[in-house]
Amino acid sequence: MKFSYNWLRELVDGLDTAPAALEKLITMKTAECEGIEATGALLETACAARVESVEPIADSHNVKAVVDAGRYGRKTVVCGAPNCRPDVISAYVPVGKKVIHDVESDGMLASGAELGINRDHSGILELESQVGAPIAGCLPDHVIEIDNKSITHRPDLWGHEGMAREVAAILGRKLKNPVRTDLLPSGAASIAVEIKDLDLCPRYSALVFENVSIQPSPLWLQRRMITIGLNPINNIVDMTNYVMAELAQPMHAFDADLLKGGTIFVRRAHPGEHFRALNFEEYTLDPSNLVIADASGAIALAGVIGGLDTAIGGTTTRVVLESANFQASSIRKTSAVIKLRTDASMRFEKAQDPANTTRAIARAIELLQELSPGIRISGGVADRKRDVPPPPPIALPLAWLDRKLGRKVPAAEVREILDRLEFGVAEPAPGVLSVSVPSWRATKDISIKDDLVEEVGRMVGYDSVTPQPPLVAAAPPPRNLARAFQHEVRAVFVDQGFTEVYDYSFISEGAARRFGFDPANHVRVTNPIASDQELMRASLLPGIWHNILENAKHKDAFRLFEIGLEIHKRYDDGLPDEVPHLVAAIYDRQGRERLDGAVGLFEIKRAAECLMPHARVCPAAAAPYEHPARAADVMWRGERVGRMFELHPSLIESGRAALLDLDLRRVEVLSGSEVKYAPIRRFPSSAFDLSVIAGLREHASKLEDSIAQFAGPLVESIEFLRQYSGAPLAEGQKSVSFRVTLGSADRTLSSEEVSLIRARIIDGMRGMGYELRV
Amino acid sequence: MMLSTSMLDRSIQELESRSLARIASAKTREDLEAARVEALGRKGGLNQFSKEMGKLPPEERKRIGALLNAAKQNLEAAIEARERTFAEAALNVRLDAEWLDLTLPAPGPRRGHLHPITRIQRELEELFSSLGFAVLDGPEVETEYHNFDALNIPPDHPARDMQDTFWLESGNLLRTHTSPVQVRGMERFGPPLRMIAPGRVFRNESVDASHEHTFYQLEGMMIDRDVSVAHLIYFMKTLLAAIFKRDVTVRLRPGYFPFVEPGFELDIQCLICGGSGCPVCKQSGWVELLPCGLVHPNVLRMSNIDPEQWNGFAFGLGLTRLAMMRYGIDDIRQLQGGDLRFLEQF
Structure with a gap:
């Protein structure tokens, strides 16, 4: 919202605070100023000047004009305007001397646009003033721009009067009332108004004018319009805009001769009712929209925009001036649905003051007497309203x-x-x-x-106000264990060399398909910002995949992780299930020493074990994005908590990426157990090594499990030592060596006991078909 | 043969000095061992004199015995000292051979990096925890009720326009601010309450160097008896001094947010120019940092808290903006970009 400093000065008695200081006061006490801008600087020195003679300049469309510039004397100027002709009175501005086409031009004749009076660039301003006179009512000004968001709650600040009231209150000055209600005519109205829905339209006031002449507004009014960012149109439209900018009351003028019947109806639109608006758009309405209608149909979309069929034009002589009040939420809804925000709808949706409608009409009467000479009021003010008692104090x-x-x-x-x-x-x-x-x-x-x-x-x-610490009970706040745990996870992974990334919560359908996810299983955004951000992520993998590909352009090896929410289309209490996950990745470019990718996988396994001691990895069927021979479930404390895998080569052009994806909600629950101390064993343990000959693709963990099973309760640990394949072993075979440690809490095992257990393991394993090296 | 005791004396002395010389000149452990066998061996050296001693009169036997013992101790000490020299030399050789180029890089991965938002967020979590505030989480997908209605923003309230919202097919939305966690906090704990809620929020805006549709806020709320504007300013100043690690000058001016009354915008005096005006503060000397205010009684009432008994303040801090100010980040897109060349700087 733009405020004219001059306008505020007219309304605040004796306002002499400089614009910049005033801007600061308004910011500190009322609403946020976004800036202050000086406008119309040329008007300071401009004056009316008569063109005395004009002569062409060779090879130029410009002319050399001699002007009588009043107090500035006789001046020669170069001018390019088509309307620069002898005897025209225009605006001269002493902007200094400049040589144009070998002619010295001393000052200039200015157009309305150059002076900041209107948008007319087509020629120099034409005046009817005395030579030497300033341009009446047109002065340099300062525009104070207020952030609209900061006056969302203040319907009154959408007009200069409201801001002037604030300024007067801040400075302790008197506010002048710009409205003369004594001008309101009494008696029977010459138009009838019928409000069908007083909730949506608490008040509708109207007045008919006759002998109206549609013409351009005087320059002072055009200058005001330009200053606050509006285009001057004609005297009637400019007047309604002026009153709106002053009193915050939007108005609308109908051509009275184009209305059908003698009654204006305020009603809900009929289902499917058509309406042609002033912006040349055609709208199809429904009963949620409020319309102003005559006997034949909608003539305005209430509080938003007028209709084309009843618009005033060059031949208009009778005008119905509407000054109404509409329910804020209804206007906002309509304006949102038809995607049209106007200066009127913006004000009405802030909940305007119903008391203001007739004040605006009174102000209009005063202005129209000047703007449309000979204008007559026809009848009294039509005024329909719901009587609302004032709110209790x-x-x-x-x-x-x-x-x-x-x-x-x-x-x-x-x-x-x-x-x-x-x-x-x-x-x-x-x-x-x-x-x-x-x-x-x-x-x-x-x-x-x-x-x-x-x-x-x-x-x-x-x-x-002096800052002061509150006196409150010294109670420890409730702990957020999930968050504390996630911070712990971050610390573990950063220590292991992983760098944290944040990815978007959105993924594209394409990315979902790339991973073999069904887009239908994702929560969909109904108004995505772009088509590649239409689904809520149900996995963090597509995001980190993107990070891997991008960073691989610059780096040969790196480690990344993200902790974020998976959003699943499982509704509980109306909301989708949000599951915190960790994804971590180790990337290594192919061609370096770690060619086969095993190191990356075991490194990520080690990182997982740092977080989850004794976690186990159980090979399992691969998802489409996983390397089919390198994919496993991650198990911890008897529960599946995630996946560890190498990224499928089809998803990565060069290099390999080992990934870990953990459900942190489960991991957090499992990590909660308290440590229970067990006394240090006082009796020595005994250990022996075993090598099992097995098929190349047998899992060491399975061998270990079998050994443990045969070893029985006295086993303390089974430690993998090494594996070996090649001569003298047969093709397709490997030897896997373990160290088995036995012991007891209450005695030293005898060598016979140890031998017995050892024999039991060997027999058991042989029974399963394994050969053993012992 | 009967040796005279004086001869015996001399022989012991001779053996001792000869052996000492040999020990001293031993070049190897073998030399030293040979010297030891000669001087102290079972069959030779001093032991041969021991056999003679039995034939001596008791008083002589005692004297010679003492003499032999002294010689033996001298020799043993000499051998031990010589052995120590050898060990030291051997150690020195080994130590020298173990020269290592310690300027080589340590193997294994370097430590990773926390995201800058995580870093700031953790600092603030710790600060507020120390002030007795709970750190709460809320869902990123929210109900319209929690994101708007319960915060005194009913449907068709113009304030809904201030926050372009992502809507989901379920009728839910992506939270446009962390404020709904206030509501969840009040629902869950009731008064008195001190809480913060850092987290990810979403606005349907096109992305450029200074706008993101995904960013981070930290919501704060305190509900107690007689919470005042003076308390709010105290916490805000404490918060900002901790963030910027220096005293900051703040100002409160009116700001409109439907869930607070009165509502404020809190500005800090520009840290770049100190208030004299620069491009960062758009020449105003002040930078708008956080909206705050006293909790609107409607908001309390909607969460079943009696506004006549309890009141409070709330604030919303832009973590993204703070991180950008703190680290001088000039492009907001970097924060969600996942580019290690950026992330490794933190």
Whole structure:
């Protein structure tokens, strides 16, 4: 929202605070200023000048003009405007001397656009002023731009009057009322208004004007429009925009002669009703949309945009001026559905003040008398409304206010602040104020005492509050074990050389398919930002896969991990299941010494064991993205907690990647067991080595399990020592060596006992068909 | 043969000095062993004199015995000293042979790196834990109720426009802020409550160097009796001093957020220019850092907390923005980019 400093000055009595200082005050006490911009600097020195003579310049479309520039004297200027002709009165600006086409041009004749009055670049400004006079009503100005988000809750700040009220309150000055309600005509209205739904339209006021002439607005009004970022159109449209920018009340003008019947209806649209809008779009409406209608159908989409069929134009002579109030949420909904936000809808959706409709009409009457000479009012104001009692006053206990702010504000100061903001203040009981809210703050903004804390707080200034630590019970906060555990996991993996990445929660259907995931099993985004971000990830693997490919462009070897949420289409309590996972990857480019990829896999296994001591890896059928001969379940404390695998070669062009994917929710649960101390054994253990000859693809863990089973309860540990294949072993065979350690907590085992167990293992293994080297 | 005791004396002395000389000149362990056998061996050396002693009168026997013992001890000490010299020399040879180039790099992977957001987040978690705040988590996929309605943002509230929302087919949404965790915190623990909730949030915005649809916030809330603006400012200053490791100047100005009343924007005096104006603070001297305010009574009521008995403050800190300020990161996309050349700097 753009505010004109000059406009604010017209409304605040004696405002002399410089624009930059004012901007700062507004930021600290009312709403955030995004910037301040000087406009129309040329107007400072511009004056009306008569063109006395014009002569062409050879080889140029420009002409050399001699002008009578009043106090600046007679000047020669070079001008390129087609309307630069003798006797025209234009605007001269002394911008200095410059040689153009060998002619010295001393100053310039300016167009409306150059001066910041309108958008007209087609020629120089044509005036009807006295030579030497400044351009009436057009002055340099400063535009203060307020962040719209910071006035979402303040319907009144969508007009200059509201901001002027703030400024007056901040500076302790008087606000001038720009509205003369005495201009409102009384008597019977010459148009009927019928509101079918008073919830959606609490008030509709209208007035008919006759003998209207549609013409360009005077320059001062055009300049105002430009200053606040609007285009000047014609006197009627500019007037409605002016009133809206001043009072925050949107208005609309219909050509009265184009209306069918003598009644304006405010009703819900019929299902499928068609409406042609001023923007040349055609909309199909439904009963959730509120329309303004005549006997033949919709003539405006209430609070959003007018209709094309009843629009004013060059031949319009009678105008119905609408000044209405609409329910905020209904306007917002309609504007969102048809994807059209207008200056009107933006204001209405903030909940405008119903008391403002006739004020706006009064302001319009005053302006139109100047803008459309000879205009006549026809009949009185048609005004239909729901009578809403004013909200009850708010009780504001002053001690409570002080406690909320954390500082004391004297009662007199509180009263003065509220008074300046035009709240009604009484003190029926000592220490408690009774505060009535002005109508323009009562629609949505202020309804409870907490809202008044802000009014007082911002005006006394929050920098007047001294920071203070609270007195609270020294209770330890509840622990977040899941989060603490995840931080522990991070520490383990960083120690093992892995670097943490953050990936998006979105994946594409393509990526899901690449991994053999069914897109239908993913939670889908209904309004994705791009087509490659339409699914919520149900696995972190596609993300880290992307990271591997990208980093492999720059690095030969690296380790990555991510801890993030998998989002699964299993609903519990209405929400999808979010499962924290860890994925870790070790990448190594092929062609280096670690050609076969085994090192990467065992390194990642070691990292997993750092997190989960004695975790086991059980080879299992591979998923489509896994190397079919290098994929396994990760088991810990009897439960499957994840997968370890090498990435399928089809997913990676060069090099190999070993991956680990763990369900951290399960791992956390399993890691929770407390340590229980076992006394150190006092009796020595006995150990012996065994080598089992097995098929090349037999799993060492299976051999170990069998040995353990035959060894029985006295086994302390079975340690893998080495494996060997090649001569003298037969093709397809390997020898796997283990060290078996036996022991007992209460005695030293005799050599007979040890031999017996050893023999039992050997016999057992042989019984299973294995040959043993002992 | 009967040796005179004086001859015996001399022979012992001779053997002792000859053996000492031999020990001293031994070049190898073998030389030394030969010298030892000659001097102390069972059949030779001093032992041969022991046999003679039996024939001596008792007082002489005692004297010669002492003499022999002294000689033996001298020789043994000499042998031991010589052995030590050999051991030392051998050790020195080994130590020298074990010269190692310690400037070679250590084998194995280098330590990895935590994501910059993780680093900042952990610091803040620790700080707030030390101040008695619980660290809470909430789901990334949220209900409309928790993300909006329970925060005093009913349907069709214009504030919903402030946060472009990703909607999901289930009717749920991706949380647009960490504020719904406030609601979950109040539902779960009730008052009094001190909590923070760091996490990932989503807004439907196009990505460029300064905008991301995925970023990180840290929500904070305190509910107790008589929590005031003064308390809020105290915590915010403590928080910022810890983050920036120096005292910071802050200012509160009005800001509108439906879930707080009054609501503030907290600015810090620009750390780059110290408040005199620079491009980072857009010449204003201040940088907008965190929205905060006193919890709106509607929000308390919706979570079944009586606003006449309890009140509180809430704030939302942009972790992404903070990380960017802290580390001077000029492109927000780096944070989700997974590029090791970026991540390894932290």
